[in-house]
Amino acid sequence: MTTPIMSESEVRAAVERELPGVRADLERLVRIPGIAFDGFDHSHVERSAEAVAELLRGCGLDVEIVRSGGQPAVIGRKAAPPGAPTVLLYAHHDVQPVGDLSLWQSDPFEPVERDGRLYGRGAADDKAGVMAHVAALRAYGDRLPVGVVLFIEGEEEYGSDSLERLLEEHRDEIASDVIVIADSGNWDVGVPALTTSLRGIVNLFVEVRTLEQAVHSGMFGGPVPDALTTLVRLLATLHTDAGDVAVEGLIGRDGATVDYPEERIRAEAGVVEGVEFIGTGRLTDRLWTKPAVSVLGIDAPATGEAPNALVPSAKAKISVRLAPGDDPKRAYEALRTHLEKHVPWGAQVTVTIEHDGSPCVIDASGPMFDAARSAFRTAWDGTDPVDIGVGGSIPFIATFQEMFPQAAILVTGVEDPHARAHGPNESLHLGEFARVCLAEALLLGKVAEVARD
Structure with missing residues (x-):
């Protein structure tokens, strides 16, 4: 005999009952500085994995901590x-480095509530995603209407280098009918969203050399080019005067349908007064469906330490976001070709890749997507969810699509435009988090209902 699915009122009451404990456990997770980047203490990533495993065991799941040459992931299963x-x-469960501590208003690893938001590194990205899953499981207890597999990764922020191997090694264990990826965001506070496209990424380094060693800028400056000026001129070739990407061969397309007002983008990005946007076309296309090139850093003498000498070599890190439909390997070759072609004054140039990841497009149609929209609409008190693109990258979604082509992939999340993920003062809107927890619990019930119909 089929077990009755909990009613909407029962689910609401159960989620509300569990939220205080869920928040307390979220704060405990935030206190663990689990950074998977090189140069950080990875014992904290181990601690984070153990803490997540303990949470999943408390939900009655069979749990194991797994790895494949990288940081620990946690797999929990319930038939x-x-x-x-x-x-x-x-x-x-891993998080970004905190950057300049002086820019934080409070300790990044000591969660603090201010004005209805919980501040701390990972509070939004993505430990709240972990706890939204836990909240749904706790709400159902022994009345869970579906089977679940929780896959909680430990190096997403560092590029998910070992994820594909982990998925292959545990493919049979994690095979599912529906995949919920809680690592994106909502359209606004009070407006839920499903993410249906994400850009890919290519991160690379370009180094130019003009001299064997530094030499006196007065004695040789003029005819002899310094590497830093050479690098700056090379980087300037990546954009047209209007600010569009000038690399031949990168794909871009139109098609975003959501209106994203300029004033809202300025406020959410913190654009300084007087600064103009770059590029042409609709803003949503520039953010979601066209390539973007950014210079993330330059290795050269610091201004306070620079001698009066011509710089012999300079190096930049470039990040390129790829439009849906592009291929990261082909895009890297296009970038390398561009940089080698446009380097000025015969300087030596070396281009090396750091990492890449594929873009993706999701066909958000069918009964499981209808179930998700219904759950969101209920959790947000009748507000219809919005289908959005995201300018950021979650490359492994393409891997999930390839490995489980029959599964419906729902990209959800806990962030809102003010979460400041990856930046100082990252935070989670606690009211929205409660809605996310309710929406996921309702979704599990609706997925079970769809399967019974």
């Missing part, structure tokens, strides 16, 4: 009731 589908719930 489906007879005839019910299985849902994979993804999030990640």
Whole structure:
């Protein structure tokens, strides 16, 4: 006999009951500085994985900590009731480095509430994603209407280098009918969203050399080019005068349908007064469906330490976001060709890749997507969810698409435009977090209902 699915009122009451404990456990996770980047203490990533494993065991799941040459991931499983589908719930427990501590208003690893937001590194990205899954599981307890597999990654912020190997090694264990990836965001506070496209990424380094060693700028400046000026001129070739990407061969397309007002982007990005936007076309296309090139850093003498000498070599890190439909390997070759072609004055140039990842487009149609929209609409008190693109990258979604082509992939998240993920003073809107937890719990019930119909 089929177990009755909890009613909407029962789910609401259960989620509300669990939220205080969920928040307390979220704060405990935020206190663990689990940074997977080189140069950081990775014992904290181990601690973070253990803490997540403990949370999942508390939900009655069979749990193991796994790795494949990288940082630890956590897999938790609970078998489906007879005839019910299985849902994979993804999030990640590692976090970004904090950067300049002086820019934080409070300790990044000591969660603090201010004006309805919980501040701390990972509070939004993505430990709240982990805890949204936990909240849904706790709400159902022993009445879970579907099977679940939780896959909580430990190096997403560092590029997910070992994720594909992990997925291959555990493919049979994690095979699911629906995949919920809780690592994106909503359209605004009070407006939920499903992410249906994401850009890909190519990060690379370009180094130019003009001299064997530094030489006196007065004695040789004039005919002899310094490497820093050479690098600046080379980087300037990446954009047209209007600010469009000038690299031949990168794909860009139109097609975003959501209106994103200029004033809102300026406010959310913190654009300084008087600064103009770059590029042409609709703003949503520039953000979601066209390539973007950014210079993330330059290795050269600091101004306070620079002698009066011509710089012999200079190096920049470039990040390129690729439009949906582009291929990162081909895009890297286009970038390398451009840089080698446009380097001025015969300088030596070396281009090396750091990492890449594929863009993706999701066909957000079908009964499981309808179920998600219905759950969101209920959790946000009748507000319809918006289908959005995201300018950022989650490359492994393409891997999930290739490995599980029959699964419906729902990209959700806890962030809002003011979350400041990856930046100082990252925060989570606690009211929105409560809605996310309710929406996910309702979604699990609706997925079970779809399977029974």
